[in-house]
Amino acid sequence: xxxxxxxxxxxxxxxxxxxxxxxxxxxxxxxxxxxxxxxxxxxxxxxxxxxxxxxxxxxxxxxxxxxxxxxxxxxxxxxxxxxxxxxxxxxxxxxxxxxxxxxxxxxxxxxxxxxxxxxxxxxxxxxxxxxxxxxxxxxxxxxxxxxxxxxxxxxxxxxxxxxxxxxxxxxxxxxxxxxxxxxxxxxxxxxxxxxxxxxxxxxxxxxxxxxxxxxxxxxxxxxxxxxxxxxxxxxxxxxxxxxxxxxxxxxxxxxxxxxxxxxxxxxxxxxxxxxxxxxxxxxxxxxxxxxxxxxxxxxxxxxxxxxxxxxxxxxxxxxxxxxxxxxxxxxxxxxxxxxxxxxxxxxxxxxxxxxxxxxxxxxxxxxxxxxxxxxxxxxxxxxxxxxxxxxxxxxxxxxxxxxxxxxxxxxxxxxxxxxxxxxxxxxxxxxxxxxxxxxxxxxxxxxxxxxxxxxxxxxxxxxxxxxxxxxxxxxxxxxxxxxxxxxxxxxxxxxxxxxxxxxxxxxxxxxxxxxxxxxxxxxxxxxxxxxxxxxxxxxxxxxxxxxxxxxxxxxxxxxxxxxxxxxxxxxxxxxxxxxxxxxxxxxxxxxxxxxxxxxxxxxxxxxxxxxxxxxxxxxxxxxxxxxxxxxxxxxxxxxxxxxxxxxxxxxxxxxxxxxxxxxxxxxxxxxxxxxxxxxxxxxxxxxxxxxxxxxxxxxxxxxxxxxxxxxxxxxxxxxxxxxxxxxxxxxxxxxxxxxxxxxxxxxxxxxxxxxxxxxxxxxxx
Numbered sequence: 001x002x003x004x005x006x007x008x009x010x011x012x013x014x015x016x017x018x019x020x021x022x023x024x025x026x027x028x029x030x031x032x033x034x035x036x037x038x039x040x041x042x043x044x045x046x047x048x049x050x051x052x053x054x055x056x057x058x059x060x061x062x063x064x065x066x067x068x069x070x071x072x073x074x075x076x077x078x079x080x081x082x083x084x085x086x087x088x089x090x091x092x093x094x095x096x097x098x099x100x101x102x103x104x105x106x107x108x109x110x111x112x113x114x115x116x117x118x119x120x121x122x123x124x125x126x127x128x129x130x131x132x133x134x135x136x137x138x139x140x141x142x143x144x145x146x147x148x149x150x151x152x153x154x155x156x157x158x159x160x161x162x163x164x165x166x167x168x169x170x171x172x173x174x175x176x177x178x179x180x181x182x183x184x185x186x187x188x189x190x191x192x193x194x195x196x197x198x199x200x201x202x203x204x205x206x207x208x209x210x211x212x213x214x215x216x217x218x219x220x221x222x223x224x225x226x227x228x229x230x231x232x233x234x235x236x237x238x239x240x241x242x243x244x245x246x247x248x249x250x251x252x253x254x255x256x257x258x259x260x261x262x263x264x265x266x267x268x269x270x271x272x273x274x275x276x277x278x279x280x281x282x283x284x285x286x287x288x289x290x291x292x293x294x295x296x297x298x299x300x301x302x303x304x305x306x307x308x309x310x311x312x313x314x315x316x317x318x319x320x321x322x323x324x325x326x327x328x329x330x331x332x333x334x335x336x337x338x339x340x341x342x343x344x345x346x347x348x349x350x351x352x353x354x355x356x357x358x359x360x361x362x363x364x365x366x367x368x369x370x371x372x373x374x375x376x377x378x379x380x381x382x383x384x385x386x387x388x389x390x391x392x393x394x395x396x397x398x399x400x401x402x403x404x405x406x407x408x409x410x411x412x413x414x415x416x417x418x419x420x421x422x423x424x425x426x427x428x429x430x431x432x433x434x435x436x437x438x439x440x441x442x443x444x445x446x447x448x449x450x451x452x453x454x455x456x457x458x459x460x461x462x463x464x465x466x467x468x469x470x471x472x473x474x475x476x477x478x479x480x481x482x483x484x485x486x487x488x489x490x491x492x493x494x495x496x497x498x499x500x501x502x503x504x505x506x507x508x509x510x511x512x513x514x515x516x517x518x519x520x521x522x523x524x525x526x527x528x529x530x531x532x533x534x535x536x537x538x539x540x541x542x543x544x545x546x547x548x549x550x551x552x553x554x555x556x557x558x559x560x561x562x563x564x565x566x567x568x569x570x571x572x573x574x575x576x577x578x579x580x581x582x583x584x585x586x587x588x589x590x591x592x593x594x595x596x597x598x599x600x601x602x603x604x605x606x607x608x609x610x611x612x613x614x615x616x617x618x619x620x621x622x623x624x625x626x627x628x629x630x631x632x633x634x635x636x637x638x639x640x641x642x643x644x645x646x647x648x649x650x651x652x653x654x655x656x657x658x659x660x661x662x663x664x665x666x667x668x669x670x671x672x673x674x675x676x677x678x679x680x681x682x683x684x685x686x687x688x689x690x691x692x693x694x695x696x697x698x699x700x701x702x703x704x705x706x707x708x709x710x711x712x713x714x715x716x717x718x719x720x721x722x723x724x725x726x727x728x729x730x731x732x733x734x735x736x737x738x739x740x741x742x743x744x745x746x747x748x749x750x751x752x753x754x755x756x757x758x759x760x761x762x763x764x765x
Contacts, residue, residue: 007070034065036143198248241275243295250267487525493529508584688717704732
């Protein structure tokens with residue numbers, strides 16, 4: 001075939017370069033055994049292919065040896081200095097031969113070549129100083145392998161000025177990039193040493209690995225030339241290390257061990273796989289493309305994971321995901337070339353990707369600092385909450401011991417047989433102390449339910465006026481002891497029956513009135529209740545509790561409804577309270593569809609208000625108090641009371657006797673209960689859930705499957721208040737629940753309910 005026209009070196013070129021690619025021909029040597037004498041022989045000379053594209057030769061990823069030849073003639077004067085440059089990554093075998101056109105290749109070609117070229121030592125690329133006599137034509141032969149990496153041969157001829165300009169430009173650009181990366185890595189290492197935060201170490205490792213990866217194809221430092229050895233078995237190691245370290249860094253900055261342990265394990269496994277690939281990639285044909293695939297896969301993994309965490313409220317993940325989206329789009333063309341179209345890849349694309357990576361590292365470093373700041377704030381918040389809970393426990397210990405002291409002391413006086421006229425007073429105070437302690441325990445349990453989103457409201461008909469007056473009876477004594485006037489302003493309450501949770505409503509008002517009395521030294525406390533009818537058989541009730549107390553500073557209002565919050569700090573021990581009342585009240589009001597608001601001026605008093613809409617029950621529905629007063633339990637009832645606590649059995653029997661039930665059998669445990677149920681028939685079974693041995697669930701299941709009367713009503717008695725316990729009881733066959741402690745009215749309603757065939761309507765708290 002006809003030979004290509006020779007490349008002509010002109011008399012003057014200035015600062016431009018002259019590409020030899022349009023004049024080049026190439027030959028693949030898949031055996032890697034051909035010599036110069038063989039490829040120059042007629043047998044192979046005619047097998048050379050012409051570079052029809054005119055672009056730089058790019059053979060992609062190949063393990064073959066490639067021969068390139070072209071002719072060059074120097075028409076410039078002898079004073080013109082020429083350089084030949086191969087601006088590409090060529091780290092494996094390479095040989096260059098320059099021979100006069102009529103030379104015999106069987107002669108010592110290396111010696112002949114040395115007469116016309118001299119290699120530039122220490123230059124970042126393969127470059128030679130040319131000494132071509134003017135007017136003569138020379139044959140140039142190149143042989144190159146590049147391991148598994150992309151083999152690209154962009155041959156250029158440059159004048160001395162152009163060579164100097166190219167060298168200075170590359171060194172300034174690459175030097176600046178590498179210095180910036182080394183400074184960033186040093187900063188990350190110093191932060192790791194200072195803070196012992198592993199994410200800094202992972203990011204420093206990633207930056208150093210990226211530095212090594214870019215330096216392979218764009219070298220500057222001669223002592224790192226071993227990184228550019230494309231024939232090395234571990235040539236791809238820096239890229240794998242960069243990917244593995246960034247996976248570990250991402251796992252830390254996204255808080256995957258806490259946010260999603262399963263994804264955290266995926267990231268750890270992926271990092272281990274990357275490190276394992278270092279040992280096997282060198283043995284895989286075409287394995288140098290694997291790091292590119294893994295790098296692209298890393299981007300495609302980071303983006304959905306980050307955005308998914310962002311949708312769950314992780315602001316760091318949002319920024320992290322956006323950065324990866326930007327980086328992916330800015331490098332999409334490069335990724336396409338590296339992974340899918342290696343024949344058009346250029347070493348400048350590695351440099352471009354390095355610059356993009358550097359730009360990504362800066363905001364990632366900022367995100368890392370932001371995360372550390374968030375973590376410190378969380379630590380401070382946790383410390384503050386821990387301190388608040390310590391104070392809460394101290395106050396709670398004081399508050400619980402106060403009514404316990406009264407209960408123990410008063411029961412002791414009753415046992416001593418005090419005067420009969422004083423026993424009534426003792427009993428009244430004993431009942432007040434017990435109610436106080438029950439109120440405290442109820443607040444704690446409701447706070448736990450609200451935190452776990454298991455707070456459930458009961459919905460029963462109740463008389464609003466009766467609920468308000470019974471509430472005032474409990475508050476009146478505390479107000480009188482402090483010399484305060486308790487003012488009641490009611491509008492539209494007479495005979496109003498509502499459908500809702502009377503206990504929760506009373507709890508809210510008790511908390512608000514108790515706080516008002518507690519923090520008011522003189523003056524009055526006012527409860528205002530206004531009922532306004534609305535459409536669809538509903539009515540709106542507005543409750544306002546106002547006082548002339550110490551008031552609340554403006555800077556405390558924002559934290560007033562937080563759990564364990566106290567306006568007066570340690571002084572609360574002088575006033576009483578555990579710091580849960582307002583937090584619980586707000587949760588309960590919101591659960592009932594209202595909102596609790598506060599207005600206050602220090603030294604003038606406070607006003608708490610809430611507005612709740614209630615349904616009005618249909619005619620015929622009776623309130624609990626009506627059930628107690630209008631209905632006695634049916635005569636002749638036979639009741640089995642099962643409880644492992646002797647005192648609870650005693651109290652239960654006395655309550656049933658006072659309600660007119662004389663035939664009551666007792667069982668101290670599940671086995672005794674089953675024995676009784678095998679021998680006798682009962683109208684109602686009052687069954688404790690938590691008992692040693694056979695518990696209440698097991699007894700109920702036995703009754704439903706094997707009992708004499710499988711349909712006997714079973715009312716569960718338990719201090720357990722979680723919905724899961726009640727659900728398990730319903731599944732076992734229980735008909736109703738009474739939460740300990742319970743009042744007479746609740747017991748009557750529960751028994752009447754199960755006798756009338758209702759199931760699950762009496763869930764205690």
